[in-house]
Every structure is written in C-alpha cells, then in structure tokens.
Amino acid sequence: MPADACLNYVDEEHFCPHCQTRLSCCSTPPFHVGDGLGWGSDVFFVCLNDECRLFINGWKHVEEQYGQTASFRYMVLPGEKEGGPIMVGSKSAFTGTIDPEELKVKNSRYQKEKDSLAKLQTCVAEKNLDPVLFLITDEESALEGRRKACELLADLCDISCIDPIRNHKFRHTEIGQLAGIAIASVLQKTFQRECPHCSEIIKAQASVCKHCGK
Numbered sequence: 055m056p057a058d059a060c061l062n063y064v065d066e067e068h069f070c071p072h073c074q075t076r077l078s079c080c081s082t083p084p085f086h087v088g089d090g091l092g093w094g095s096d097v098f099f100v101c102l103n104d105e106c107r108l109f110i111n112g113w114k115h116v117e118e119q120y121g122q123t124a125s126f127r128y129m130v131l132p133g134e135k136e137g138g139p140i141m142v143g144s145k146s147a148f149t150g151t152i153d154p155e156e157l158k159v160k161n162s163r164y165q166k167e168k169d170s171l172a173k174l175q176t177c178v179a180e181k182n183l184d185p186v187l188f189l190i191t192d193e194e195s196a197l198e199g200r201r202k203a204c205e206l207l208a209d210l211c212d213i214s215c216i217d218p219i220r221n222h223k224f225r226h227t228e229i230g231q232l233a234g235i236a237i238a239s240v241l242q243k244t245f246q247r248e249c250p251h252c253s254e255i256i257k258a259q260a261s262v263c264k265h266c267g268k
Contacts, residue, residue, distance in 0.1 A: 068130045068137070070101035072108040077101050077130060077137075080148045094131070100140070100148045101128040108139060116141070167195045174202055178209045187215055190233050191222045197229070204232035208239040213246065213255060220253070 068077040077099035103109065112125030127148065130137030142148065170185035177185050189195050189203035207215060216237055224230030241247055245258045252266040262268070 066099070066132060068099045070103065070106055070108070070128045072128055073101065073103050073106040075101050075103040075106065077128070078148075097132060099130045099132070099137070102148065104145060109142075112139070163192070163194060167192065167199070170195075170203075171199045174199070174206060178206055181210065181212070183210055183212045183215055186210060187218055190229065191218060193225050197226065200226075200229050201232060204229065204236050207233065207236035208243075211240050211243050213240060213244060215240070216248075216255065 069075065070077060078101075079097055080100045082095060082098050101109070106128070108128055109125050113123070116122055116124045116126075124141050124143050126139035127142050128137055129140045166188060170188045173182060173185040174189075176182070186203045186206050189200050190207065192200075219233050219237060224233070241255075241258075246255050247258050248254070249256050249263040249266060249268070251268040252263060254263065254265040256263050256265070
C-alpha cells in the first residue's frame with residue numbers, strides 16, 4: 055500500500071455510529087466483495103472494536119440468513135461522510151492497521167533520500183558532506199545512490215566522515231566495503247592514518263600516537 059495514499063487521509067477522523075469507536079485506517083482488500091468494481095481507494099477506515107454491537111450481532115444474523123460463519127464491521131471510504139457494513143469472515147480480518155505516525159516517519163526518510171540524491175550533483179563543489187553521509191548510512195536508501203555517495207566521499211576528502219561511518223553497522227556488506235575504501239583514500243590524501251590501538255586519527259608518519267601513547 056503506497057505510503058502517500060494513506061498520508062493524504064491521515065488527518066481524517068471517522069467514528070462508528072454503532073459504538074462510537076474511532077475507525078482505523080486499513081488497506082482495502084484486492085477485490086470488492088459486493089459488486090466487483092473495486093474500491094477506488096488503496097485505504098479505507100474500519101471499526102475494529104470487537105465489542106461493537108454491529109460486529110457482535112452480525113454473527114447470528116449472517117448464520118440465520120445465509121448459513122455462513124461471518125459478521126460485519128462498519129467502514130467508511132476516504133473523503134466520505136457516511137459509510138456502511140462490510141462482511142468479514144473472522145475477527146482478524148482488517149486487523150493489520152496502518153499506523154499514520156509510522157507512515158509519516160517513513161515518508162520523511164524517503165523525502166530526505168530524494169533530497170540527498172539531488173544534492174549529490176553539487177555536494178563536492180559545495181563541500182557538503184551531509185547528503186553523502188546520509189545515503190551511506192541509511193540502510194533503506196537505494197543501493198545505486200549509496201554507491202554513488204561512496205564514490206563522492208573520497209572526492210570530498212572530509213575526515214569528519216570517519217567516525218559516523220566507522221560506528222555504523224552496515225547490513226549491506228558491499229556498501230560497508232566501499233565506504234571503507236573511500237575512508238582509506240581520504241586518509242591517504244590528507245597524510246593521516248587511524249591508530250591501530252585507539253582508532254584516533256594521527257599523522258601518517260607518526261611513530262607514537264598522541265592520543266593513547268602507543
């Protein structure tokens with residue numbers, strides 16, 4: 055379910071007329087069980103209160119009328135003021151709700167990825183490490199953009215990138231290796247190295263670390 059689809063309706067509030075419970079935002083089923091014409095929306099709002107009288111009384115009604123094990127939950131489509139019952143075959147139907155706050159966080163991350171990718175074009179000229187560092191350490195970003203960021207890291211030649219990258223746990227081994235290669239290039243260009251004992255940055259020609267004394 056596209057995040058943008060639910061974000062468009064995140065501020066909508068709907069309440070069940072049968073129990074006054076606020077409806078939950080859920081993904082619509084792949085097919086409209088009523089007329090087969092589709093829902094016209096990726097999401098809708100459903101009453102998930104198991105104590106709702108529509109849901110409780112629906113089991114008996116469906117069994118008596120149709121001889122089936124099912125009930126009803128109240129639902130409303132986005133942008134609509136009135137809703138109606140939808141048949142469900144179990145208590146677990148539609149319980150996989152969409153968390154609007156989680157979607158906001160995911161959308162914010164995605165927007166930052168897009169912004170960072172756009173800034174890669176000028177980051178070296180502007181000496182802007184931020185978009186490069188974000189893409190390299192963001193495990194959700196696309197691999198192509200992360201690889202490009204690793205290439206640019208060496209060109210930026212900014213040793214402040216070392217600690218964030220060294221302290222990041224890479225899920226994708228390739229990106230971790232590319233970032234390590236870029237760091238090695240930065241250190242070589244700046245005539246520095248990492249102390250093998252304390253990992254602090256020292257001059258390449260230093261025989262004793264000024265930080266740990268080894």
